[in-house]
Amino acid sequence: MDNSIVVQPLTAAGFAPFGTVIEAPESEGESANSGTARRWRNVTQLELGACGGTSEVSIFRADPISLPYHCNRLERHPFSSQMFIPLGAHPFLVLVADGDGPAPSTERLRAFRTNGAQGVNYRRGVWHHPLLALHCTTTFVMVGRTGPGRDFELAEFAEQTSVCIRTF
Amino acid sequence: MDNSIVVQPLTAAGFAPFGTVIEAPESEGESANSGTARRWRNVTQLELGACGGTSEVSIFRADPISLPYHCNRLERHPFSSQMFIPLGAHPFLVLVADGDGPAPSTERLRAFRTNGAQGVNYRRGVWHHPLLALHCTTTFVMVGRTGPGRDFELAEFAEQTSVCIRTF
16 A cells, blocks of 8 residues: 655645635626725635633644655644645645544545645544644734633554655 | 834733733743643733623735734723734734723834744724735634624724834
């Protein structure tokens, strides 16, 4: 079995099972600010209120990794979505996996590379890798949940099932 | 009376009366993601729940303006904060005014230029100008409020009190 996958460009359609790409949609949007701007409303849902939760905004500054990258863990937040927006024009790597069970399927892992002008919002409960900056240390705005309950699950892969992420 | 003000670089201290600069603080933060990142929690407050409100995420794409710029209006949201993060490394212009009264004081208008890796979160009720991109059309993520009530006030300045925003 070849435990490797190839990084794909991040697109709204490809990422739809996992959440939202934060970018201007292809539709026309509505006129805003006296005609000086276009606006697209409700581009994603912040799912932060479960179990008495509320919003929390953090800044993350992530060290860069290089490809190929050895993925041996994923995490998820069973109560909440989590949105990351880079500050500056910095591409980053997004690793996600299908599966609602107690552990993600490494065979259904997907790897996406952003174009430098995209953020992501992981849907509630979606398995994802912690931040993976590329090329340079990158600062991100995170909009997530704080509140009661254990809103964090970690899945670590045995060495023989870890996945090698390769460049395209 | 000289109705003109000079744009200043945006700093956390200078912007503190109006809200939060969204950037990595100067403090060390905490270790995160198995030591591969630094994290700063609760860097700003999203004030979105008043009067039955909830969060709403929009994308804005704003046309650029050039300096000097003639400021003849400000707006505010009496129920809510409003956060803007640029997608890409694009500086933009931030115009805000002191004052809790029914109209902002043009004599207390302040103009800031971001460094391209900064967002802002306007505190609830702070008078501010709609998005002002510089140099190029710029896409922004906005995290604001949707819900009951009229969460919008507009102040238009008479021509003789409008303010000229000049470059530094």
